[in-house]
Ligand code: SF4
């Protein structure tokens with residue numbers, strides 16, 4: 001099995017693929033190595049699309065995001081361990097400035 005086949009055979013648990021496959025919004029992705037399984041994002045996600053799954057990386061398990069993610073950013077803002085990043089459809093990550101703007105909107109500062 002070559003490297004490409006290995007990658008295809010082991011999909012990321014927090015896959016960004018959506019049912020429609022055509023979203024123009026960013027979507028949340030879990031950084032497995034940073035996730036502590038603290039469950040804060042599970043509690044704050046407004047559509048309950050995050051669950052904790054067993055993982056060899058962490059006794060508490062790690063977060064997993066399903067395809068319903070709307071890209072609202074709340075989990076990325078609330079994660080105390082930087083365990084969530086927002087990824088744009090082109091694969092780039094949202095910038096710190098974008099997070100800041102979203103945080104202000106969510107918290108009602110502007
Ligand atoms: S808030 Fe962060 S560290 Fe806690 S479970 Fe969610 S992604 Fe993991």
Ligand code: SF4
Nearest residue numbers: 045069070072073075
């Ligand atoms: S970006 Fe929003 S909808 Fe998507 S997993 Fe995070 S809190 Fe839930």
